[in-house]
Amino acid sequence: MVLEIKQEPKLTQQLLLTPQLQLAIKLLQLNRLELENAIREELNQNPLLEEEPKEEEVLWESLSGWGKGGSRKKDPFEEGKPWEEEVRGKLGLREHLLWQLRMSFLDEEGMRIGDFLIGNLDEDGYLRISVEEASEVLGVSVEKVKEVLEVIQTFDPPGIGARDLKECLLIQLRQKEGIEPLFIRIVEEGFEEILKGNLNILSSRFNVSKEKLQELLKLLKTLETKPGREFFEVSTLYVIPDLIIYKKDDNYEVILNDEGLPRLRINREYLRQFQDKEDHSLKSYLKQKLKEAQWFLRGLEQRQKTLEKIGKSIVKFQRDFLEKGIQYLKPLVLKDVALDTGLHESTVSRAIAGKYALTPQGLFELKFFFSSKVGDGLVEMSSRQVKKLIEDLIAQENPSSPLSDQEIAKILKHNYGLSIARRTVTKYREALGIPSSKERRREL
Template sequence: MDWKEYAENYSNDFHGSLGHGAASDDEDRRAALENVLVKRTLLPDHLMWQLRLSDFSEQEKEVGAFIIGSLDKDGYLSIQLEEVAFLVDSWPDVAIVERVLARIQEFDPPGVAARGLAESLLIQLRQLGLDGASLPARIVRDFLPMLESRRFDRLARELNVPIEQVAEATKVISVLEPKPGRDFSDADTRYVTPDVFVQKVGEEYVVTLNDEGLPRLRVSSFYRRMLGQNGSPEARGYIQEKMRAAAWLIKSIHQRQRTLYMVTSSIVKFQRDFLDSGVSQLRPLVLKDVANDIGMHESTVSRATAGKYAHTPQGTFELKYFFTSSLRGGHGSEVSAESVKEKIREIIAKEDARKPLSDQYIAELLGKEQIDIARRTVAKYRELMGILPSSKRKQVY
């Protein structure tokens, strides 16, 4: 092989996009805003900042720091106060530990450092100006299991109040945070950087690869010149070996980008209705469909889409999102699982909150749209979307 000629072919920077057009300036700015890396404040740091600003004694600060360090990720304290008193170096009285804990429970976020759900909710109610005698506090303190099962009629009888008052009280409770530490994370929050852009130009969709993260690679001209010089066979062999490895790396990156472009272009062809109209039009698609379309093996398609994201007119999606199973539709057609999930979400969003629809009834409604789906499948999809069953969606006015 003529390595000098091969090196010349790869001497230019490898940093070009595959596609028929580039993202517009607006799209570039929009993507730049989306691709931000932020680090959230940790819950212990947030609480320690408040502890340092409080008028505690040195011993109380030591106790407070120990309590804060003992909270779980949701902001709850699972350790006994006697254990705190024993483990803190200064050996404080339990009364001091109780006093410090009560102060920390006034910190932000509301409900933090509670020893259970009921205590956390009561703390939050107190911070809203609702004391222990208020109806929401009575429900949380004495009837929390009954509230969770949404037995409003029984609650009204037990509390000897009209059911309308119970409904109003549950509305207040429903806005409280059951996990006070939820908004604080110990991990970086990463906004996805799209690997490929899909834009509509005229009546067609154009695929453009995002090469911002790719290094500029080329074979050094220094080594090309050395090949032309008279040197020892060992030196020439060494240079040729390294140039072969460099050329292979450049070619591999180019091939990987080419495969990503081909796979995305095929997905765009299959999922055009989704790009036009949204998730309700997402069609069933499997790896084999794309593999056959572009003449590659399924495993190649799988590797090409792993961890890759596409920025589309409908939002940014992981490429594997576009591969979805199917259910039988009318006249022998098929509908995607994702589009069925969206239909279930829409049906529940439109239901009468006083008479929520059962999974069986939702299955029957979908059946009228020629979608063959079992009740248990509706339940599975509903759970995957984080939607409660009908017994827990019911509201009383």
């Protein structure tokens, strides 16, 4: 048998990404901080790009109607404080708590009180206004303020909303599992002696051994004395929003946050200086650099148009959320935005990855606005809403008789009209890191 080798032409289809397209995709995937670094790197390596002179303008003057109800809130940008620091610091803690507040299903008055109390927390997470003062300012009963404060004190980070160190430690102790009731009683009634280290007095007063008291002291040392600390550490990574969504009159506007980014243009003067030179290698070099500069500028423009399209589409689908909060977040998938904008799903996916939007409801990752649809009846919710409902039901259950997944599914159907299968409850419960009812059961 003779093997014969010969060549035959064959037609195949192959997708080749041009350098321009590769660059456009790369720029689209970058978040705000990465984009700034990429722009400065391109400025340094391409002599045909230059930074436009900065104009004397204040971005935030145009944001009339910021916040709910169309009234513009006084903000840190007007105080001369670097706004990146505000996003990293106070906004980080405040928005983290407001997120939980809007998930708590308080009534409208409760939400207003909660917003006020959160706004009166200091950097360490302590409430620096009395419930009586809050009651007087808000025109509500002291009991109502206390009720909302108790809700806030269940939020993360543990110990938040305490009025003093003693309350801060007690909040954390009560949230821990397996804590002896005696330990809580000692902190409640003997905190001054704990601070003074009077173990003899405590031992006699509570009829407890010094070894047991040492165990309590060791436990207290593991608790956080400044719950807000993690949001104000210098090492905390801060986020700069890529999009800003604000209310103007009855509509929501979407703008790309390019504040602080170098504005680029072609360096025509540099090009003129060398275009008449006879050096062919230099001409070839400049021609290539001009092409790369034009690609880069087009890539930036395309990135801006794509993000603005997606931002406007999110506003279109999630307007109720922007107006009223987390309870009104609608199910939304990539395909919905892709169809609405005319973009490919993969483009939408690349564009939202790692990017954030500053909205009247707070600072959110763009992925936050996308969640699957849950429910096969007349009522449908986003998966985020359902997870929160499950989490709340379990938090309120009787520890000695915890709810099974089937019981949770029945409650969701009866109380919220939401039809979901037991296995869906199980999936969401496990995603939340919550043990099964058997594992949660404990004797009181």
